[in-house]
Amino acid sequence: MLQTVALRGSRGQRQLFSDISVTVKPGTLLAVAGENGSGKTSFLRMLCGLLSPDDGAVLWQGKDIRQLKELYCAQLIYIGHLNGIKDDLTPTENIKISAGLAGGDSSSEIVRKALEAVGLGRSTHTLPTRVLSQGQKRRVALARLWLSTRPLWFLDEPFASLDTLAATYLTQRLQSHLGNGGMVVVSTHQEIALPTDSIQHLRLSR
Amino acid sequence: MGINWFKYSSPQAFHPLAGKMIPWFSVAAGLLIIIGLYIGFFVAPTDFQQGDSYRIIFVHVPAAWMSMFLYVIMAAWAGVGLGLNARPSFMMAQAIAPTGAMFTFIALLTGAMWGKPTWGAWWVWDARLTSELILLFQYIGIILLRAAIDDLRRADRASAVLALVGVVNVPIIYFSVRWWNTLHQGASVSMTASPKMATTMLTAMLIMTVGFWMYSFAVTLARVRCVILDRERQPMWGNQTSIQEVAEAR
Amino acid sequence: MSQPSMSEALGGVVRRDLLLAMRHRSDVAMSVFFVVIVASLFPLGVGPEAAVLRMIGPGVLWVTALLACLLSLGRLFTADYLDGVLEQTALIPQSLAVLVIGKVFAHWVVSGLPVVLLSPLLGLQFGLDGVTLGVLTLSLLLGTPTLSMIGAIGAALTLGLRGSGLLVALLVLPLFIPVLIFGAGAVTSSVSGIGSEANLSLLGACFLLSFAFAPWATAVALRIALE
Numbered sequence: 001m002l003q004t005v006a007l008r009g010s011r012g013q014r015q016l017f018s019d020i021s022v023t024v025k026p027g028t029l030l031a032v033a034g035e036n037g038s039g040k041t042s043f044l045r046m047l048c049g050l051l052s053p054d055d056g057a058v059l060w061q062g063k064d065i066r067q068l069k070e071l072y073c074a075q076l077i078y079i080g081h082l083n084g085i086k087d088d089l090t091p092t093e094n095i096k097i098s099a100g101l102a103g104g105d106s107s108s109e110i111v112r113k114a115l116e117a118v119g120l121g122r123s124t125h126t127l128p129t130r131v132l133s134q135g136q137k138r139r140v141a142l143a144r145l146w147l148s149t150r151p152l153w154f155l156d157e158p159f160a161s162l163d164t165l166a167a168t169y170l171t172q173r174l175q176s177h178l179g180n181g182g183m184v185v186v187s188t189h190q191e192i193a194l195p196t197d198s199i200q201h202l203r204l205s206r
Numbered sequence: 207m208g209i210n211w212f213k214y215s216s217p218q219a220f221h222p223l224a225g226k227m228i229p230w231f232s233v234a235a236g237l238l239i240i241i242g243l244y245i246g247f248f249v250a251p252t253d254f255q256q257g258d259s260y261r262i263i264f265v266h267v268p269a270a271w272m273s274m275f276l277y278v279i280m281a282a283w284a285g286v287g288l289g290l291n292a293r294p295s296f297m298m299a300q301a302i303a304p305t306g307a308m309f310t311f312i313a314l315l316t317g318a319m320w321g322k323p324t325w326g327a328w329w330v331w332d333a334r335l336t337s338e339l340i341l342l343f344q345y346i347g348i349i350l351l352r353a354a355i356d357d358l359r360r361a362d363r364a365s366a367v368l369a370l371v372g373v374v375n376v377p378i379i380y381f382s383v384r385w386w387n388t389l390h391q392g393a394s395v396s397m398t399a400s401p402k403m404a405t406t407m408l409t410a411m412l413i414m415t416v417g418f419w420m421y422s423f424a425v426t427l428a429r430v431r432c433v434i435l436d437r438e439r440q441p442m443w444g445n446q447t448s449i450q451e452v453a454e455a456r
Numbered sequence: 457m458s459q460p461s462m463s464e465a466l467g468g469v470v471r472r473d474l475l476l477a478m479r480h481r482s483d484v485a486m487s488v489f490f491v492v493i494v495a496s497l498f499p500l501g502v503g504p505e506a507a508v509l510r511m512i513g514p515g516v517l518w519v520t521a522l523l524a525c526l527l528s529l530g531r532l533f534t535a536d537y538l539d540g541v542l543e544q545t546a547l548i549p550q551s552l553a554v555l556v557i558g559k560v561f562a563h564w565v566v567s568g569l570p571v572v573l574l575s576p577l578l579g580l581q582f583g584l585d586g587v588t589l590g591v592l593t594l595s596l597l598l599g600t601p602t603l604s605m606i607g608a609i610g611a612a613l614t615l616g617l618r619g620s621g622l623l624v625a626l627l628v629l630p631l632f633i634p635v636l637i638f639g640a641g642a643v644t645s646s647v648s649g650i651g652s653e654a655n656l657s658l659l660g661a662c663f664l665l666s667f668a669f670a671p672w673a674t675a676v677a678l679r680i681a682l683e
Contacts, residue, residue: 012357050543051683052291074459074549082540086472088479101468101548103460128479280579288676343630350626354617363680364613368627371609371673378662382634385658386641 001025002047002152002183005057009042016042017204018055024149024200025179029174030185031192034204040187042080043204044154047185048078061154074103076152081160083141087130091115092142094129099147106147114146115139117173134161140167144171153177155186217294217434219377224427231424238417242268245410255288259323263407264318269309270334273341274376276306276422280348281373284366296362297437299369300352301429305422307345341377344372358437403411462511465550466558473562487572488522494520495578506583513582514643515594520560520578521571521596522632525603528567529611532559535679537615543682552675560601560608560671568600584647590675591646591656598640598659605663605670606631612677635662 001022008018016039024030045051047058049065049072058065060178065072069133085094099106100168117126128136138161144151159167171193174184178198186192192199246264253260280302287295317335318328329335348365355361460468477484498516499509536542545555574598576589584592610628614620642655 045543047665048547050546069552070459070549073547076547078539078543078547080543082538082543084540084544086539086541088476089472091477097468097472097545099459101462101465101545126390177564208486213559340630340633343626347627347630351613354614354619354623360680364677367609367673367677367680368613371631371669374669375634375667378634381632382637383656386637388602 002034002185003049003059003062003137004056005059007043007046007053007058008055009039009046009051010054010100011039011042020202020204021055022200022202024183024185025161026181026183027178029178029192030203031196032185032187032188032198032202033189034183038204040204041156044078044185044187045080045155048076048154049073050078063154075150077144077148077150077157078096078154078156079103079144080126080156083137085129085137085140085162088128090126091120091132091143093126094186095143095147098144102144102150104147104149110147114143117169118143118144119169135163135166138162139166142170145177145197147152151182153182153184155184155185156189157189159188159190215257217234217297217438219432220294221434224431228424228427228431230370231420231427235417235420235424238413238420242410242414242417245406247452250274250406250410251404256324259292259320262316262320264410264414266313266320268418269316270313270338271337271415272418273306273310276302276309277341277345277369278373280306281369287365288366288370294439295300296366297430297433299366300362300433301426302422303345303349303352304429305425307349308340309418309422310345314342320456333380333386336383337376337380339378344375348354348372371451386431457604458616458634459549462550462554465548465555469545469555469558470562474565475560475561482648484566484570485559487528487567488574490527491520491524491555491571491574492578495522499581501507509582510647512585513579513584514588517575517582517641518589518594518596518599518636518640518643518666521568521575521600522603522636524571525568525600525607526625526628526632529565529607529624531567532611533615534611537681543676546679546682552678553671556608556671556674556678557667560604562675563608564601564604568604572596573647588646591652595639595642595652595656595659598656598663599635602635602659602662602663602666603632605666606635608674609670609677612674612681615678615681638662 003023004020006018007020009016011078020043022030033041034040042051045054049058049069052066060068060072060075084098085091089097092108092115095111095114096106096108100112112122112125116122120136120139120143124132124136129140132140138158140160141160162170174186174192175194177184178194242264247261250260250261250264280299283295283302285301286292287299314335317338321330321335322328348368351368352361352365355364484659495517498512502508502512533542536545545559546552548555572593575593577593579589607624608629610624610631614624617623638655638659642652642659645655646652
């Protein structure tokens with residue numbers, strides 16, 4: 001279970017949000033909405049521990065993530081608005097290396113399946129990621145979700161630049177993750193086609 | 207009477223307190239420096255080897271001491287800031303840096319002025335002068351790094367890390383430069399030429415040092431006040447009463 | 457739960473960076489070529505007298521290696537910072553300081569090691585004798601990783617800033633001075649026939665010290681830059 005306690009965040013001199021207390025229970029998704037610049041990305045980065053809050057705390061299973069450090073990192077996947085993939089490596093190499101760094105299974109077979117699951121055909125697997133389109137690059141980044149056994153996912157605008165088909169794949173993956181008792185925090189402008197009882201909404205406003 | 211010191215750790219409370227303390231430190235600094243200079247230039251005996259040119263020592267040595275003290279104090283504030291995530295500590299570190307750089311520069315300048323009549327050259331690659339020069343580079347690096355970062359939080363913390371790295375570096379530099387210096391030219395020049403210092407000379411030097419301390423307090427506090435006001439202008443503390451308003455209400 | 461072992465994480469970071477370096481072989485060639493060309497400029501500027509060259513050679517070669525390291529620092533974290541790999545690295549459940557060691561090692565293999573391997577050849581240009589060439593290579597082998605370690609702190613502190621290339625030089629050069637003194641000192645003392653052991657041991661001490669402190673400071677600086 002992930003909890004935030006009276007979280008306050010600012011960027012530079014500007015306060016973005018304050019006094020945010022939410023709880024994400026296993027099997028639920030928190031959809032963070034808000035206009036541009038309302039602090040959705042900062043909020044997500046704060047939940048990962050990349051950004052420290054001005055005030056308040058983020059708790060995982062009741063413990064402050066600043067104390068848990070690496071133990072907490074082992075529970076989460078973060079896919080930010082930057083894809084975190086190398087343009088000069090192929091999708092296969094990218095996913096293989098990041099799966100290895102995550103300590104998961106990184107056999108070629110599993111990596112290939114993950115890339116196919118996100119809708120990338122085999123012909124693209126061995127091209128440099130540089131030559132792929134924005135949407136395809138996003139798919140490469142999201143392919144990590146198909147390899148993951150970690151319970152906590154943070155996705156920053158995952159549907160941006162995805163086509164309808166890829167968005168459907170992603171929604172299905174989210175659904176199965178939630179079904180397994182996983183937790184998701186997602187920032188998005190779109191409605192997510194999931195059963196409403198598993199979705200919580202948080203609207204950030206200035 | 208118990209004073210709640212913790213209260214003064216907030217910038218809003220610190221600002222008026224610093225304002226009250228500055229005049230005292232300034233007066234003390236002025237008096238001590240005048241007394242120190244008087245003893246140094248008129249009372250202390252003329253050196254039988256170096257004549258009157260040695261008298262620059264009364265500025266040079268205290269300035270060199272201050273340059274190092276202030277670096278350590280700045281790094282200590284930086285460390286406290288990083289450890290406790292305390293904004294006022296970073297402000298102190300920020301306020302000390304220019305004063306430290308100034309004393310380093312004075313030490314170098316007076317060293318050169320002393321070197322010309324004593325060694326016959328404006329600049330000698332003496333171990334102390336060289337490490338003092340590198341110390342100046344480190345001060346400038348810290349000031350420049352802070353100036354290059356727009357985000358205050360990052361500027362505070364990044365320059366704090368650099369200050370701490372410098373603290374590890376300074377002794378290594380001093381040691382290495384001395385090693386290098388002896389390897390190259392032998393211990394021909396040294397500033398500790400006179401083993402026994404006359405009591406009057408030592409007194410003058412100590413008075414000057416205390417005067418420089420008072421000056422550093424006064425200037426640092428004044429600069430912290432500027433830093434507080436500067437940061438206050440941007441809406442950082444939300445809707446709390448601004449210091450300007452408090453000041454104007456008096 | 458899925459958590460990589462330290463060697464897995466370290467290996468992954470090193471493998472990715474070396475793989476990327478293989479795709480950009482010209483970058484490697486550039487730092488080597490820079491050293492060759494700068495070292496060749498000095499005899500042209502100072503004059504071809506063998507005695508003078510032998511005297512300035514150690515210092516010149518060391519300063520050149522130092523500048524090459526400095527110029528390559530921009531590549532250490534910038535690409536990772538821009539494409540988001542750095543924030544993913546910061547989220548790997550291993551100590552970031554350890555991962556920094558991996559990155560610095562890969563960077564050194566690409567930018568420092570070629571200079572070390574090439575140094576005997578450059579030493580010949582300055583008329584250094586056989587033993588001294590050995591000392592030069594050894595001193596660079598000990599010294600260039602130290603420079604990379606220390607340089608990483610500066611690279612991390614200036615990550616993503618305007619004019620970071622120049623700024624990193626101003627921050628890092630004062631920190632390089634002890635390494636330069638001991639490194640060039642080792643070669644000089646070999647030229648003048650005094651033993652170079654003392655300088656080499658001090659260089660080794662600098663390496664150990666930087667190995668103990670620099671990755672940690674770099675990790676702190678990277679987390680600050682990522683905020």
